[in-house]
Amino acid sequence: MPSLTRERDRRFVVALALITAVGLAWRIAYVLWMRDVQVLSDGIHYHLGANYLADGRGWVNPLSLAFSGQEVPDAVHPPGWESVLAVASFLGVRTYLGHQLVACLVGAGTIVMTGLAGREAFGRRVGLIAAAVAAVYANLWLYERELLSEPAALFWIATIIWLAYRFRHRPSLGRAIALGVVLGVLALTRSEMIAMSLLLVTPVVLGRSEVELKRRLGWLAAAAVACVLVISPWALYNSTRFDRPVPLSAGLGGTMWSGNCPPTYDGRLYGYAELACVLLAPGISSDPSVADGQYRNLAITFMKDHRGEVPAVVLARLGRTFGVYRPGQQMDLETERGTHLWVIQLAAAMYWVLLPLGVYGLVVARRRRVMVYPLLVFPLSVLISVALTIGATRYRAPAEIPLVLLAAVGVDQLARIWQRRRAADVTPTRPVEDAVGAAAS
Numbered sequence: 001m002p003s004l005t006r007e008r009d010r011r012f013v014v015a016l017a018l019i020t021a022v023g024l025a026w027r028i029a030y031v032l033w034m035r036d037v038q039v040l041s042d043g044i045h046y047h048l049g050a051n052y053l054a055d056g057r058g059w060v061n062p063l064s065l066a067f068s069g070q071e072v073p074d075a076v077h078p079p080g081w082e083s084v085l086a087v088a089s090f091l092g093v094r095t096y097l098g099h100q101l102v103a104c105l106v107g108a109g110t111i112v113m114t115g116l117a118g119r120e121a122f123g124r125r126v127g128l129i130a131a132a133v134a135a136v137y138a139n140l141w142l143y144e145r146e147l148l149s150e151p152a153a154l155f156w157i158a159t160i161i162w163l164a165y166r167f168r169h170r171p172s173l174g175r176a177i178a179l180g181v182v183l184g185v186l187a188l189t190r191s192e193m194i195a196m197s198l199l200l201v202t203p204v205v206l207g208r209s210e211v212e213l214k215r216r217l218g219w220l221a222a223a224a225v226a227c228v229l230v231i232s233p234w235a236l237y238n239s240t241r242f243d244r245p246v247p248l249s250a251g252l253g254g255t256m257w258s259g260n261c262p263p264t265y266d267g268r269l270y271g272y273a274e275l276a277c278v279l280l281a282p283g284i285s286s287d288p289s290v291a292d293g294q295y296r297n298l299a300i301t302f303m304k305d306h307r308g309e310v311p312a313v314v315l316a317r318l319g320r321t322f323g324v325y326r327p328g329q330q331m332d333l334e335t336e337r338g339t340h341l342w343v344i345q346l347a348a349a350m351y352w353v354l355l356p357l358g359v360y361g362l363v364v365a366r367r368r369r370v371m372v373y374p375l376l377v378f379p380l381s382v383l384i385s386v387a388l389t390i391g392a393t394r395y396r397a398p399a400e401i402p403l404v405l406l407a408a409v410g411v412d413q414l415a416r417i418w419q420r421r422r423a424a425d426v427t428p429t430r431p432v433e434d435a436v437g438a439a440a441s
Helices: 002-033 042-054 062-068 080-090 096-122 124-136 138-146 150-169 173-187 191-206 213-239 252-259 275-279 288-305 310-321 327-337 341-367 373-388 393-425 429-440
Strands: none
Touching: 002 096, 002 124, 002 138, 042 062, 042 080, 042 096, 080 096, 080 150, 096 124, 096 138, 096 150, 096 393, 124 393, 138 150, 138 341, 138 393, 150 173, 150 191, 150 373, 150 393, 173 191, 173 213, 191 213, 191 373, 252 275, 252 288, 310 373, 310 393, 327 341, 327 393, 341 393, 373 393
């Protein structure tokens, strides 16, 4: 029996490696195919910032340095993704294409971790199906060419889901600490993911009721300490640069104001964002930590003044994010990052194929009594962040890995049903041959 298990594990590893190789090859081919398409939006920020960081300038606003020569301390984004690209820059990989290829490698890692998460939660076959979906799903690989932070965030989301199920199946102090470490790195990549400390890590650790409470609390404390130790160097560094504390990033206020200003409560940009609101806001401090609070106050004040409109605007944001409100216009808006419309349309089509499969997979998982809340908390976090800020497909990214995993469960169940029906339809040949022979004699 152990030898059979080892053989199955070997086959899983080989299949996962092949799927990952295909996914990586496609990602590289896409980036090379589109290498003449300009990187726009936050991708410029991450690319230039990584090069300046590798040059020893620290975390400065790369746009200010590039266009005006001023070194302005920057924490609009957390440092995780920029640090990854900076390592490549330090090693001599400093071009847009070079950084895009680094993003492709990270995307390949996401395929691996999605496969491992699927196997840990639902079994080997679901793991391979999930990896195959992750290899081709456009809402995972389109961000790699754009040089956004999503590739790194998706990798760490898949990793923390894998760790959550590993802890669920075999709880230990080491796995609790690993959860805390990965949570810290994930928050340093996408700051709103710190919410997973309450939504995911706490219930996973405390949910093992067969373990005494004192031990579970110790595990949770260890996870919290590990998370704080990962985040604290960045937070302490920011305490020397800004007037106010910046534990993760100083971008929430600007994002809230861009989505809660007059153009986004009426007309073409209803439920979306208007960058001009941020750029033209009067009396904003040059200190990002102060400016963050000023933008946040502007957004909250505007929401209070238009409290009767807020529920409808929030619904429009959620509709844009999940593809049901002005989907055609939203796809056009998504091209502002430089990605061709056909890629955005392909991503939307694949999303609508996976969504019903994911819903079906959720039902199947519940029938199998498999724990699913580690997957559901990520869509919940999307709902919360979008309700406060703007509606955009990019903001749905944390929910994509759970969707892939649940869709894989749905595909696996449909395959099982088809296999059973096919087996039932096969007519035994031996009794028929015996009857024919008897009649002939």
